[in-house]
Amino acid sequence: MKPVVLRVIGIGPGGPRQITLDAVDAIAATDVFLILDKGDRTSELTGVRQQMLDAHAAPGHTVVAVPDPPRDRDPADYAAEVRRWHAARVDAIDAALTAHLPDGGTAAFLVWGDPALYDSTLRLTDALARRRPLSVDVVPGVTSASALTAAHGIVAHAVGEPILTTTGRRLSSTPDGADQNQIVMLDSSLAFRETADPDDTVYWGACLGTEHEILVSGRVADVADEIAAKRARVREELGWIMDIYLLQKGRG
Known part of the structure; x- marks a missing residue:
């Protein structure tokens, strides 16, 4: 299995001009963009991400929609349900990386706000790094x-x-x-x-x-x-x- 560089790029709370210059550079240097697809209800948010890619990504980049596993929003055991949900997400992301970057390369998540503040993407990348050769690069964002x-x-x-x-x-x-x-x-x-x-x-x-x-x-x-x-x-x-x-x- 070839190593992958996985970027976690903070893109701010939603405005297409709230991303930083570091984020613009990171987007331009990425081959594959992974989007956890939550369905039609968040299609407008997916559209905002796409606007950023249209403006800043290199020609020939690939966008991969990874279906987001279902989650119980009102579970009896909140922590256990989050762990189950995260494990299912890791499985889906791992499969997407294997399918789209079999020979290695660069991939990225575009994360609302900043990846360090109430976002689970870095927990997912930690779990992925225990499964496969992976280098994680974090780009902070406007909170x-x-x-x-x-x-x-x-x-x-x-x-x-x-x-x-x-x-x-x-x-x-x-x-x-x-x-x-x-x-x-x-x-x-x-x-x-x-x-x-x-x-x-x-x-x-x-x-x-x-x-x-x-x-x-x-x-x-x-x-x-x-x-x-x-x-x-x-x-x-x-x-x-x-x-x-x-x-x-x-x-x-």
């Missing part, structure tokens, strides 16, 4: 957190304050004293409506950097329902949504 604060024109914290980055699933278990500034990702239920004080401030953004971008900010008691309604509408209209928010303590 959705930085896109959020830039879109709102704010600093994420007061002078000297810490920031906690967490998920909606874990928001209710934020340790005491760590809730001054919380950047919350992967929160389809908008958990802050249950955990935040009415006078906390929330800065919410969806589809950052795209033509669908929506921003809402204000006192939690004043804007929570507006955020929930706009999130539901975008999800219904597009079939997908990528959103994030910053929750700040007692500033409303």
Whole structure:
């Protein structure tokens, strides 16, 4: 089995011009691009990736759609289900590399945001590297957190304050004293409506950097329902949504 260079390229939260010059160079130097295909509901996101490839990839490159294995979104054992899902993804990616780069070469994943922040691609590449000769090259990307604060024109914290980055699933278990500034990702239920004080401030953004971008900010008691309604509408209209928010303590 010939060695493969597998690039994991951060492409930002969705805007076609939010990729870095390093990412542009990495795309131009890649032979095969692997896309985990989630079906029609994310076809627009696949289209954004394709725009980037049309603009920056070398002639003769290949795009391989790898069907994303199904996943239980509400399992009894969340960790076990994620491990099963990741193993199925690794199997599918390994088969795609074998089929399309039998003599070695370069392949890449284009990863939304930054590969190091709430993304599992690097876990998959670690598992792949235990199966086959593989060199992994990571290109960082603009995070959705930085896109959020830039879109709102704010600093994420007061002078000297810490920031906690967490998920909606874990928001209710934020340790005491760590809730001054919380950047919350992967929160389809908008958990802050249950955990935040009415006078906390929330800065919410969806589809950052795209033509669908929506921003809402204000006192939690004043804007929570507006955020929930706009999130539901975008999800219904597009079939997908990528959103994030910053929750700040007692500033409303």
